Amino acid sequence: MDAELERRAEGGAPDWARHEEADEFARTVRLFRAGRYDADSFRRFRLQNGAYGTRMTGDYAMVRIKLPAGEVRPEQLERIARLSEQYSIGSAHFSTRENVQLHWVVLEDVSEVMRGLAGVGLTSREACGNTVRNVMCSPLSGVCPEEAFDSTPYALATARFFLRNPMSQNLPRKFKFNFTCCEEHGMARIVDVGLVPRIEDGVRGFRVYLGGGLGNKSYVGHLLEEFTPEEDLLHTSIAVMRIFDRLGDRKNMARNRMRYLVHDMGWEKFQALVLKERAVVKATQSVVTSLQVDARPAEVRRPVSVTSGADPEPAGYQRWLSTCTVRQRQPGYRAVFVSLEAGDITSGQLRSLAGLVRDHSGEGHARAGFLQDVVLRHVHEDDLPRLYAGLVSAGLARPGALTMASPVGCSGTTSCNLALTNSHRLAKEIQKKFLEMGLDGHDDLRGSTIKISGCPNSCGQHGIATIGFYGGGARVGKDMYANYQMSLGGRSDGGAALGATCARVPAKRVMPVILRIIEIFREHKSEGDTLGGWLHRLAAGAGAPGMESVSDVKRAIEPLLAPPSKEEDPDFYLDYGSDTGYHTKTGRGECAA
Amino acid sequence: MSGVTAAADGIEQAVRDNSIRLVDVRHAEQYEGGHIPGAASLPLGGLLEAETPEQIARLAGEAGVGDGTRAVIYDDAFGALASRVAWALEYIGHRDVLLLEETYSGWAAAGRSTGTGGPRGASERHSVSVQPGLLATADYLESVMHRDGTVVLDNRERLNYLEHHIPGAVSLPYVTLGGEGRILRPPGELGRLLDNRGVPADAEIITYCGSVGTLSGLAYYALKSAGRSNARLYAKSFKEWRGLSKPVETQADANYWDLSAG
Known part of the structure; x- marks a missing residue:
């Protein structure tokens, strides 16, 4: 059992950070500025640490903070709020892949952001670059009425296994895992490896979809086999990554995602290679190479409810209830989707949100969603009017989170x-x-x-x-x-x-x-x-x-x-947000650096 | 004590001993509604209306700050207003001035005593010995801003900076300076921030903000606390700079405002 798992066994929350990485980043920026580090090597280093380039300037970076499985605790939201005021633009941005992004951060301040994140167990490590990107999980995993079981612990274990793992440091291109709750809530077929939980003959496992992805050219993923039992999960993941690592295109940056390899080779051939490679992995990997799945049931406690004085039907409540919440499989509880403005949230709203999570979510943390949104789960139905009132005063009670009015x-x-x-x-x-x-x-x-x-x-x-x-x-x-x-x-x-x-x-x-x-x-x-x-x-x-x-x-x-x-x-x-004539202008992309 | 701030512990005793003069720079009405016992009122607004060093000296004297008085200044705006008053006192030649390490709200929230009792002792006389080396005028700034070894710091929020700033200025928003209930972070942290930014220890640093030098006043003291004492305040800041139609730089080709929420 590794140290991290021991800590968690003692009741601690996951810690994704390594404090020394901030110092290392600061030192490397100084060397780069002093001309002692070449631009290409520096860019790779920067991306590996989750600092992405910014439009038309080398002076700023975007820091992409990973939220593995989408989980984010109140004190983490508060820290992100503070960091956004100090080093960014006073707002943070929730992405579609359960990352939070701080934009327009001075390159020399990135290390300070990393230091601040590490203090609350967060990291931006391998959030960019040719690495295993944030491992996603459905915001409904654990509460979805349709799911076979909660895939969250598997998503967290997968994230833990590949983070800073030597095999994930220099892939031909970025590599993405999405765990989901059920077929309907989806997002499993548009990613390198998509996993839908499934139980067969009492055995936990997954339906594994490979080779999907959205980009300049998009593909839908293929089903590897009818059922991949839990014990084969890590071996399958490693096998797929090894094939990609070996055969992926390292020259043509525009076509080096795994989906192109799958497309060019043909699915049947790729599928056969994966299954063969998995047999090799199984036969050769040390028995200590395993996913450390934390199988303890999630602790859910209804926060102490102070119902006095709460208006049972505040204005706009029904509209919000019907367009922003879903019933959980746990009777009497709902998951509440907080729609942001295309993912943007102010530092003040992040602080309010942290308070609302503490006061209303039975699991004590929030989840990032698939739609640049935030989800509070295990909210007791009796507490919904008060949560709504809290969201209203924070300016976070926009209706329509689950509708096409939230693009x-x-x-x-x-x-x-x-x-x-x-x-x-x-x-x-x-x-x-x-x-x-x-x-x-x-x-x-x-x-x-x-x-x-x-x-x-x-x-x-x-x-x-x-x-x-x-x-x-x-x-x-x-x-x-x-x-x-x-x-x-x-x-x-x-x-x-x-x-x-x-x-x-x-x-x-x-x-x-x-x-x-x-x-x-x-x-x-x-x-x-x-x-x-x-x-x-x-x-x-x-x-x-x-x-x-x-x-x-x-x-x-x-x-x-x-x-x-x-x-x-x-x-x-004129384009939206501009009062001067429109012209196209682009700089160099960094996805494939 | 970090050289520029005074610890909250011990303040009450020092007031009783008359070894410091505590100065409250909030609005007069706020002062009257309750303040740290023994503090004198010297609202920033009145000081900003003073047009000459002699008028500033008179206001200081009326608040009981004489030439040899140790003045400890506080506000309720993360130290920015207190900094601006402290700087004005230094500018007219006062040598012994400190900022209270926390704000009035922080003081009160910590359960320390507040009240409406006025200061003991009469007004003092304060002489004038202007220290021109602490002030950057627009002309001075323009004459040195491109010089090697001069760093211009913009202490407004990042979005304002991106929109326009003095050419070559470095963005260091005022919110990076304080934290954890203190108006200034520990000198080591501030020093690390400046080291990362490549601000040399011996650089001449000019700070400015939006209009009257409050946010940049706080930066002035942050620099001093981190051992960057060769600092000047551009007290009239970006508002005057724009009014004089001096050159500005802007971050072009990006709709950064549309990324902010709210």
Whole structure:
């Protein structure tokens, strides 16, 4: 048993940090600034430690803090709040992969952020670079009514095994694990290794999906075998990584994710290699190489409830309850989804959130979600009105967390070198408008999603959205405008599929186009249809006569797409959040450094 | 005691002994509503209206701060207002001034005594011996800002800095300076921060902030506590700089404001 597991056995919370890494980082930055460390080596070192580059400048970094399995404790939220004020912009950003990002951190201050994180057991180590990135877990694992068992301990053990493990330090490219609760809540088929818990003949195990991923070119993962028992989990993971390490493309950065290897080799061949390699791993790995799964049941205690004076039905409560909470498999408890503005949260809100987690979550910590959101679980139903009131006073009670009124938007031109458009602001504008219109309350839009990336590289996960967008530029004569490629009908559940490309939509026409699509849907839908289900059928060309495929949708929205002249509508030529003429401008990407 | 701050422990005794003059720089109404017993009131607002060193000296004297008095200053704004007053006293030649290590709220929250009793003793006379080396004017700053060995520190929040700042300035937001219930972090931590930033120990450092030199006043004392004593305050700060249409730099081609929440 390693020291960390001993500590946890004594009741301690996971500690992902190594204090000495902050000093090492500070020292290396000084050497780099003094010209004694070459730029490429420094960049690799920086990324290995979770400091990503920033748009158009070498003076700042983005520090990506990993939340393995999404878990984050109140004192960690408070520390992130403080660090954001000291070293960032007074806000933090929840990503789609259960990381928290601090942007616009002075490179020389990154070590101070690392030091502050280490004080509360957090790390940014291997959050970027060609490593095993944050190991995700469904925010509903442990409470999902459909799950076979709670996969959280397996996600944590996997994260623990690969963090700082020599075999994860120099892969051909980044490598991602997603654990989930059940097929429906998904995200297992859009990642290098996706795992869905399953019990067969009383034995715990997983359905393992390999070779999925979203990016410049996206693929849906393949099922390795019907059932992978628990005891084979680590051997399978190691086998897959060894094959990727050996055969992955280390030269062509644009095609070195494992999904390209799977695609180029063909699934059957890859599958056979993995199974063969797993037999080798099993035969040759030391018996001490094992996942240290903490199998103790999670401790759940209802915090002391002070119900006096609580209004049982504060204004807006029902709308929030129906669009932001789900029933847990534990009777009487709900999981509460806190929708942020495209993932952004102020330092003050982080502190409020920490207090609300302490006061209302029976497990004493929060989980990051899949949608740039935060989830409080094990909230007793009687405590929901008070939690709601607390969220209202913190400015965190936006309705619609689980609806298409909460779009995902990557950071776009707010900080990213690769971005072509301000996808981040667009997501916020859509949220504002759609909540004003009350679209979160429409039953036929339930479960549908809007996801926006600022470039084709898919950090906004547009490929799996009901309505997805990625940014680019277009021009009329010499005048450029922000323009999005729109895809329709994607999904990330067990039937995961990428959306079908529909049309190019100018940034300033995105909202009218979405609203028009909703109108068209309502003109053509059948009884019980949802927008997501309907568009998914159209993406497969299986709509009803009159509206059979996305090309029919394209024809119907075409009148909205034509660019006006600059004289007619100067605003058309400005991207969201900008008052100067639009032009595309990018720096060097670092995903593949 | 870190050289620039006075520990809260012992303050009450020192007031009773008359070995220090405690100065409260909050609004007069706040002072009247309760303060540390024995403190004199010298609101920052009044001091900022003083136009000449002689007027500042008169206000100091009225608050019982004479030439040889050890003044200990406090506020309720993380030390920034206290710093600005302390700096003004130093600027007119006062030599013995310290900042209370915690704010009035921190003092009260720790259960220490508060009350409405005024200071003992009469007003004093304070002479004037202006120390021009503590002040950076806009012209002075402009003349040295590109010089090797001069560092200009911007103590506003990061987003304001990104939007525009004095060319070549280094961003060190005021919130990096304090913490853990103290207006200033331990000198070792502040020193490490400055070392990481490559600010040489012997550099001439000019601090500025948004308008009247409060946030940058705190930075001035943070620098002193970390042994960077060759510091000047650009007291009129970025507001004047902009008003004079001096050159500014901006972080171009990034919509950083859209990344902030709230």
